[in-house]
Amino acid sequence: xxxxxxxxxxxxxxxxxxxxxxxxxxxxxxxxxxxxxxxxxxxxxxxxxxxxxxxxxxxxxxxxxxxxxxxxxxxxxxxxxxxxxxxxxxxxxxxxxxxxxxxxxxxxxxxxxxxxxxxxxxxxxxxxxxxxxxxxxxxxxxxxxxxxxxxxxxxxxxxxxxxxxxxxxxxxxxxxxxxxxxxxxxxxxxxxxxxxxxxxxxxxxxxxxxxxxxxxxxx
Numbered sequence: 092x093x094x095x096x097x098x099x100x101x102x103x104x105x106x107x108x109x110x111x112x113x114x115x116x117x118x119x120x121x122x123x124x125x126x127x128x129x130x131x132x133x134x135x136x137x138x139x140x141x142x143x144x145x146x147x148x149x150x151x152x153x154x155x156x157x158x159x160x161x162x163x164x165x166x167x168x169x170x171x172x173x174x175x176x177x178x179x180x181x182x183x184x185x186x187x188x189x190x191x192x193x194x195x196x197x198x199x200x201x202x203x204x205x206x207x208x209x210x211x212x213x214x215x216x217x218x219x220x221x222x223x224x225x226x227x228x229x230x231x232x233x234x235x236x237x238x239x240x241x242x243x244x245x246x247x248x249x250x251x252x253x254x255x256x257x258x259x260x261x262x263x264x265x266x267x268x269x270x271x272x273x274x275x276x277x278x279x280x281x282x283x284x285x286x287x288x289x290x291x292x293x294x295x296x297x298x299x300x301x302x303x304x305x306x307x308x309x310x
Contacts, residue, residue, distance in 0.1 A: 094224040097207055101218075102194075105129030108166050112159050112184075113173035114139040117198060121171045122152055133167075135159050159184075164191045169206075172197040201225050210235040215247035216254065241285065253277060 107130055111122050114136030122143060125132045133153040134143060147154040155163070159180075164170070170193055172184055181200040188195040188205065197204045209222035210231035219238055221231045256277055260270045 094226045095201070095207075096222075096224045099209075099220065099222070102169070104169065107131065107168045108133065110135060110163055110167045110170045111173065112136065112170065114143055115173065116140060117173040117175075118171075119143050119146075121173060122146065125171075126151060130169075133163075135163060161187055164188065164193050167193055169194045170196070172200075175199050178203070212238040212242060214239070214242035215250050217242065217246075217250055237285075 104125065105128065109125050109130040109132055111118050111125070111132060111134045114134060118134060118136065119140050119142040122132050122134060123146075126146070131153075132151075133155060134147070135155045135157065136143075137156055137158065139147060139154060143152070143154070146152045164187060170184065170188060172181060172195065174180060175198055178200060181197040181203040184195055184197060185203040185205070195203075195205050196208055201207060207222065207225065209220040212219040212221070212235050219242070221234045221238070223230050253274075257274060260273050264270045264273065
């Protein structure tokens with residue numbers, strides 16, 4: 092599949108109906124993230140794992156204990172298909188969702204999806220999305236793990252403080268330029284620094300390429 096950088100954006104799903112197809116761990120994780128974002132979640136699956144059963148029992152999600160029907164598309168703005176290993180179903184969903192103009196994400200089938208889902212790092216109010224345009228999905232996971240270690244509790248407190256400072260400035264300083272200067276001063280000296288450590292196999296490859304490119308002096 093060719094690389095597809097897409098058009099990155101954040102979708103506001105608060106109060107909007109979203110379908111999750113499937114009832115396993117993947118569906119559970121996606122449903123929880125949707126609920127945290129304020130979506131109205133309907134899960135379609137004959138069976139549910141324990142976390143989803145608890146969400147259904149508490150009324151936090153709607154559960155349809157059956158397989159997907161085309162009529163399920165009528166009111167949804169987004170579908171998350173978490174069923175693995177069924178390319179035919181994913182392609183059918185792709186055709187139907189485009190017909191109904193509904194956004195679709197299918198796990199393992201980016202070619203049958205109209206949206207992609209990057210790896211997301213959550214640190215308090217901060218969200219960092221990591222995507223490799225579909226070229227190296229596993230790399231996104233590695234980067235997410237390292238970013239989660241870097242964006243530690245102190246960073247979360249720092250962002251919270253910046254938010255409080257901004258609200259105070261809005262309340263106490265009517266001049267827009269002075270407010271902007273105050274907030275810029277609060278960030279003076281902040282830098283997000285890091286260094287990439289490459290795996291051994293890559294370093295060996297690079298060394299081989301250097302050797303190949305060296306000119307033959309004939310000595």
